[in-house]
Amino acid sequence: MFSELKVLQTILVLFFTLSLSTNHSNGKLVLEGSASFDTSGFTLLTNTTKHSYGRVLNQESLYWKNDNFSFDFLFGIVPEHKHSGSQGMALFFSPTRNLPVASSEYLGLFNATNNGKTSNNLLAIELDIQKDEEFGDIDDNHVGININGMRSVLSASAGYYDDEDGSFKNLSLISGKVMRLSLVYSFLHKQLNVTLSPAEFSVPPLKPLLSLNRDLSSYILEDMYYGFTASTGSIGAIHYMLGVFTTNDPENPLWEFNSVPILPPYPKKSYDKAKIVLAVCLTLSVIAAFVASWIGFVFYLRHKKVKEVIEEWEIEYAPHRFAYKELFNATKGFKEKKLLGSGGFGQVYRGTLSGSDAEIAVKRTSHGSSQGKREFLAEISTIGRLRHPNIVRLLGYCRHKDDLFLVYDFMPNGSLDKYLNGSDTNENQERLSWDQRFKIIRDVASALFYLHQEWVQVIIHRDIKPANVLLDHEMNARLGDFGLAKMYDQGFDPQTTKLAGTFGYIAPEFLRTGRATTNTDVYAFGLVMLEVVCGRRLIERSEAKNEEVLVDWILELWVEGKNFNAAEESIRQEHNRGEIELVLKLGVLCSHQAESIRPDMSAVMRILNGVLQLPDNLLDVVLAERLRGRPEISMEVLLDVNSISTLSFTHSFMSHGR
Ligand SMILES: *[C@@H]1O[C@H](CO)[C@@H](O)[C@H](O)[C@H]1NC(C)=O
Ligand SMILES: *[C@@H]1O[C@H](CO)[C@@H](O)[C@H](O)[C@H]1NC(C)=O
Ligand SMILES: *[C@@H]1O[C@H](CO)[C@@H](O)[C@H](O)[C@H]1NC(C)=O
Numbered sequence: 015m016f017s018e019l020k021v022l023q024t025i026l027v028l029f030f031t032l033s034l035s036t037n038h039s040n041g042k043l044v045l046e047g048s049a050s051f052d053t054s055g056f057t058l059l060t061n062t063t064k065h066s067y068g069r070v071l072n073q074e075s076l077y078w079k080n081d082n083f084s085f086d087f088l089f090g091i092v093p094e095h096k097h098s099g100s101q102g103m104a105l106f107f108s109p110t111r112n113l114p115v116a117s118s119e120y121l122g123l124f125n126a127t128n129n130g131k132t133s134n135n136l137l138a139i140e141l142d143i144q145k146d147e148e149f150g151d152i153d154d155n156h157v158g159i160n161i162n163g164m165r166s167v168l169s170a171s172a173g174y175y176d177d178e179d180g181s182f183k184n185l186s187l188i189s190g191k192v193m194r195l196s197l198v199y200s201f202l203h204k205q206l207n208v209t210l211s212p213a214e215f216s217v218p219p220l221k222p223l224l225s226l227n228r229d230l231s232s233y234i235l236e237d238m239y240y241g242f243t244a245s246t247g248s249i250g251a252i253h254y255m256l257g258v259f260t261t262n263d264p265e266n267p268l269w270e271f272n273s274v275p276i277l278p279p280y281p282k283k284s285y286d287k288a289k290i291v292l293a294v295c296l297t298l299s300v301i302a303a304f305v306a307s308w309i310g311f312v313f314y315l316r317h318k319k320v321k322e323v324i325e326e327w328e329i330e331y332a333p334h335r336f337a338y339k340e341l342f343n344a345t346k347g348f349k350e351k352k353l354l355g356s357g358g359f360g361q362v363y364r365g366t367l368s369g370s371d372a373e374i375a376v377k378r379t380s381h382g383s384s385q386g387k388r389e390f391l392a393e394i395s396t397i398g399r400l401r402h403p404n405i406v407r408l409l410g411y412c413r414h415k416d417d418l419f420l421v422y423d424f425m426p427n428g429s430l431d432k433y434l435n436g437s438d439t440n441e442n443q444e445r446l447s448w449d450q451r452f453k454i455i456r457d458v459a460s461a462l463f464y465l466h467q468e469w470v471q472v473i474i475h476r477d478i479k480p481a482n483v484l485l486d487h488e489m490n491a492r493l494g495d496f497g498l499a500k501m502y503d504q505g506f507d508p509q510t511t512k513l514a515g516t517f518g519y520i521a522p523e524f525l526r527t528g529r530a531t532t533n534t535d536v537y538a539f540g541l542v543m544l545e546v547v548c549g550r551r552l553i554e555r556s557e558a559k560n561e562e563v564l565v566d567w568i569l570e571l572w573v574e575g576k577n578f579n580a581a582e583e584s585i586r587q588e589h590n591r592g593e594i595e596l597v598l599k600l601g602v603l604c605s606h607q608a609e610s611i612r613p614d615m616s617a618v619m620r621i622l623n624g625v626l627q628l629p630d631n632l633l634d635v636v637l638a639e640r641l642r643g644r645p646e647i648s649m650e651v652l653l654d655v656n657s658i659s660t661l662s663f664t665h666s667f668m669s670h671g672r
C-alpha cells in the first residue's frame with residue numbers, strides 16, 4: 015500500500031523506556047497520573063479509568079543548542095469505542111518539569127484557570143480526537159499546534175501529503191495503528207513543520223501537514239523539558255507513547271527495529287475465568303439441543319425488533335447517531351432495573367456500552383410527527399456540540415419507531431435536589447458542606463454564562479431547577495436536560511413559544527408574556543441559589559406561615575438584619591458568613607419579580623468571584639421595586655473605595671442587550 019521507497023527498512027527507535035540519546039538526556043522518566051509502563055515496555059499514558067489524565071516527562075532537561083530542532087515520536091491510540099474518541103494526546107515542551115494540576119478536559123495540560131495564559135510558556139502539538147467548539151476545534155481527528163492553551167494556533171485534519179502525487183491521504187488517529195509525528199523547527203527561518211505519517215514510513219513525507227511561521231525560540235529553549243500527556247473523558251482510550259527519536263543523526267542508530275509493533279486491543283472487562291468456563295460447559299452440555307433451535311428464532315425476533323430505519327433527512331446528523339441495538343443492549347433491553355427515573359419528558363435508563371465500561375444515561379421520549387422530530391434533531395445537533403465542564407454532555411441520539419433516545423454521560427452522583435430537602439426520604443443522604451454548595455452554585459453559574467453569553471448562539475435553558483443540576487463523580491455540578499431549551503440566533507428577539515418550565519421556577523413576566531429570555535433563566539437560577547443555601551424547597555407547607563415561601567421569608571429576615579439565619583443549620587458557621595450572605599442577597603436579586611433589576615450572568619459570575627460588589631443599598635432597591643412592582647429603574651454607579659466596581663442599576667449592566 016505504501017510507496018516502496020518508504021517501506022520501512024529500519025526505524026531508529028530509541029525506546030522511551032531506555033534512553034533518548036546519550037547527549038540529550040539520561041532517559042529517566044517521571045510518570046504522573048494514570049501513566050504506566052506495560053509488560054511490552056510501551057508507555058501507556060492512560061488506562062481504562064475514565065476522566066483521568068496521564069503524563070510522562072523526562073526528568074532531566076533536554077539540551078538543545080540554537081540549532082535546527084527535530085523531534086519524532088511514535089504513538090498509537092486504541093479507543094474503547096470504534097467510532098468515538100476520548101480526548102486525545104499531546105507532545106509538549108515546557109521550561110519546567112512541575113506542570114500545574116490539570117484537568118482531563120484540557121488534555122491533562124491545562125486547567126480552567128490557566129488555559130490560554132501566557133504564563134504557561136508551553137508549546138504543544140495536540141492529537142485531538144474530540145471536537146470542542148469551545149476551543150475552536152475543526153473536527154474530531156486533527157493535529158494542532160498549541161501555544162499556552164487549548165485553542166490551536168494552527169490545525170489540520172489528520173493525514174499526510176503523498177510524496178508522489180501530492181494528494182492528501184486521511185489518517186484516523188483512533189485507528190489503533192502506530193503513527194509517527196515529526197517536528198522540524200528551523201531557528202534561521204523561524205518555521206515549525208509538523209508531519210503525521212504511518213509508522214511504516216522511514217522518512218516523513220516532504221510536504222508538512224502544518225507549517226507555522228513564528229519565532230518559537232522562547233518555547234524551544236536550550237534547556238527544556240519535553241513530555242507527553244493524554245486524557246480520557248467518558249469514553250476510554252489507551253494512549254500509547256512508543257518511542258522518541260531524533261532524525262539529526264541517522265548514521266548512528268542506537269536501536270534498530272524491524273517491524274512496527276501491533277498494539278493490543280482495548281482491554282475487555284475481566285471476568286472470573288473459571289466461572290465462565292463452568293457456566294459455558296454446563297450450558298452447552300445441558301441445553302445444546304435447545305439452543306440450536308432457539309438461536310435461529312431469537313435471532314429472527316431480535317433482528318426484527320432492533321431493525322434500523324434511517325430516513326434521508328437524518329443523514330446530516332449521522333455522526334451523533336447510535337444504533338438502537340447498541341442502546342438496547344446497553345440498557346439490557348430497557349429493563350426496569352436500569353430505570354433511573356421518569357418524568358413528564360420520558361424515562362431515563364442507565365446503561366453500559368457493550369465492549370466497554372462507558373456508562374451512559376439514555377433518555378427515552380416519544381415524539382409525534384416526523385416534522386417535530388426533525389426540529390428536535392436540529393436542536394440535538396447543536397446541543398451535542400456544546401462542550402463545557404459544567405454541562406452534561408450529549409453523546410448522541412437514536413430514533414426508533416416513535417421513540418427518540420438521547421444518550422448522555424452518566425452522572426454517578428445523581429441530581430442536586432436529592433441533597434437538598436432534609437425532611438425527605440433521603441435522611442441518610444450526606445449533607446453537602448458549604449464549600450461544596452458554593453462550588454455547585456458557581457458551576458451552574460458558569461454553565462449558564464456559557465449558554466447565554468459565550469456560545470455562538472444564545473441558548474435559554476428554560477428549566478433551571480435542582481433536579482436538572484447533576485453531580486459528576488467529583489461532585490462538580492453539570493447542567494443537564496436541555497429538553498426544553500430553545501435556541502435563538504444571537505441578536506434575534508426570542509419568539510413566543512408554548513408555556514414550559516416547572517412550577518415555582520417560572521418568572522412572572524414569562525407567565526404574562528409567554529416569552530422566555532435569558533432573564534427568566536436568571537430568575538430560576540436565583541431561586542436555585544436560595545434553595546442550595548437554605549437546604550429546603552421553595553414552598554414548604556409544613557413551615558410556619560411566614561416561612562412557607564422561601565423568598566418571602568429570606569427577605570423578611572434580611573429586613574431584620576438576620577438573613578444569615580436562613581441558611582441551613584449544618585453550614586451556618588461564622589467563617590462562611592460572608593459568602594452565605596452574599597449568595598442569599600444575590601439569590602434574592604436574581605429571583606426578583608422586576609425583570610430589569612436582575613443582573614445578567616456575566617455580572618452574576620463577577621459577583622460570585624468577588625470582582626463586582628453588590629451595592630450597599632441593595633435591600634432598599636429590592637424592597638422599593640417589590641412595592642412598586644414597576645420594572646423601570648435607573649441608579650447611579652456606586653464605586654467602591656477598593657476600586658472594585660459595584661453592580662449598578664443602570665441599563666448597561668442589565669441583560670436587555672442580549
Ligand atoms: C489507572 O490509573 C489510575 C490513576 O489515574 C489508577 O488509580 C488506577 O489504579 C489505574 N488503573 C489500572 C487498571 O491500572
Ligand atoms: C536549518 O534548516 C534550514 C531549512 O530547514 C536550513 O536552510 C538551514 O541551513 C539549517 N541550519 C542548520 C544550522 O543546519
Ligand atoms: C490550575 O493551575 C494553577 C497553576 O497554574 C493552580 O494554581 C490552580 O490551583 C489550578 N486550578 C485547579 C482548579 O486545579
Ligand SMILES: *[C@@H]1O[C@H](CO)[C@@H](O)[C@H](O)[C@H]1NC(C)=O
Nearest residue numbers: 153155171173182183184185
Ligand atoms: C478524508 O476526510 C474528509 C473529512 O473527514 C472527507 O471529506 C474525505 O472524503 C476523506 N477522504 C478520503 C479519501 O477518505
Ligand SMILES: *[C@@H]1O[C@H](CO)[C@@H](O)[C@H](O)[C@H]1NC(C)=O
Nearest residue numbers: 198199200205207220221222
Ligand atoms: C517546511 O516545509 C516547507 C515545505 O515543504 C519547506 O520548504 C521548509 O524548508 C520546511 N521548513 C523546515 C524548517 O523544515
